[in-house]
Amino acid sequence: METELLNTDLLHNAQSWVVNNQELIIRYTVNMAAALLTLIIGFIAVGMLTGGINKVLKARKVDSTISEFVTSLLKYGLLAFVIIAALGRVGVQTASFVAVVGAAGLAIGLALQGSLSNFAAGVLLIGFRFFKAGDYIEAGGTAGTVHSVQIFTTILMTADNRMIVVPNSKVLNDRIVNYSKESTRRLDLVIGVSYNADLKLTKEVLSRILDEDPRVLKDPAYRVAVNELGASSVDFIVRPWVKSEDYWTLKFDLLEKIKNELDANNIGIPFPQMDVHLIKQDQA
Missing domain, CATH: 3.30.70.100 (Alpha-Beta Plaits)
Incomplete structure (x- = not known):
């Protein structure tokens, strides 16, 4: 009997809380749905936009190393914007969030100096055009055909079809020999x-x-x-x-x-030889 009364009280309290906070529940439900919808639509839109830009760059015969680098950079930047917009729909103060992200980014940047140097090196490699996709190069202590230049790494393919991933900073800081640059x-x-x-x-x-x-x-x-x-x-x-x-x-x-x-034509090609001379000595 006491258990039934307790359950009845809990149910009554829950119903009362729902009735008293109905407007708040509806608002948060709508905001959550809007945030989820923002994420879904945003992710789809970013994929379509970056895919379209990549197709346009390829149609204009822009080198694939440049097109892939630009579309990757644009994709991650837009995705970050979509996530911040979705958080804003939930009610998160985006200004404070951006400040926190900026502070965290500074701390992460200090911890990941190598990755940032790879990113900067990738921008310089794309900007100066030392090589393009399809060129056979020697760089970063290895050699191979350039497959692509990513945000942090350069992808090379060897003659026996092995993939070699070289950090962009190592490529930029080492000598680059491009065997395909000239015709x-x-x-x-x-x-x-x-x-x-x-x-x-x-x-x-x-x-x-x-x-x-x-x-x-x-x-x-x-x-x-x-x-x-x-x-x-x-x-x-x-x-x-x-x-x-x-x-x-x-x-x-x-x-x-x-x-x-x-x-x-009886023209001899010499090869290494060794002549051994034996000297016989008289026995004492």
Whole structure:
């Protein structure tokens, strides 16, 4: 009986509180619904807006490293604005919230100086355009094809399809070698022949090989010359100019053809040897 009376009192008190605070409940319910709706619509709008901007940048043939960096930066900035707007709908004082976020951001910034330096380095990399997506570069102690420049990192893909993530600050603070920046490259080969070889014939053979390959550019002209009289060989330099995309295939093909042609013309290619001399001593 006492339990039933207690439950009745609790129910009566709850009903009284609901009736007395009906306006407050309705207001907070509406505000919560509005905040949730703001988040949903805001997130959808941000996704559509950044996606549209990315498509426009691609349609205008803007380099993907720039378009991805800009859209990522814009996306996170707009999402932060949507979250603050939703909190304002709930009743949170956004001015105080922004001040608190600013103070927290300062403290976090001091703790995450490395990340901020990576962000700043990313802005500089995009601004100065040292490389673009698709370029083969050497930077940050590694080498690979540029996939994208993110807010904090640069993504490289190696020839064997490995992904390498390099912090932007490391890329910027280290030397950057861009092998794809120019349309042409010079291929540098050193070919050693024996001292017994006919140097004139050797030069003619090497020059003929270059003349017969259509991938070797006529301008600038190639260079074939004796570079050094080494310890066991006469070293020729073979320096043709080639389109950047033909660099590696031409190098591999030339090395194979040079070996075959030198063999066909009886021009020896020396290799390291060791002569051992035995001295016999008389027994005492």
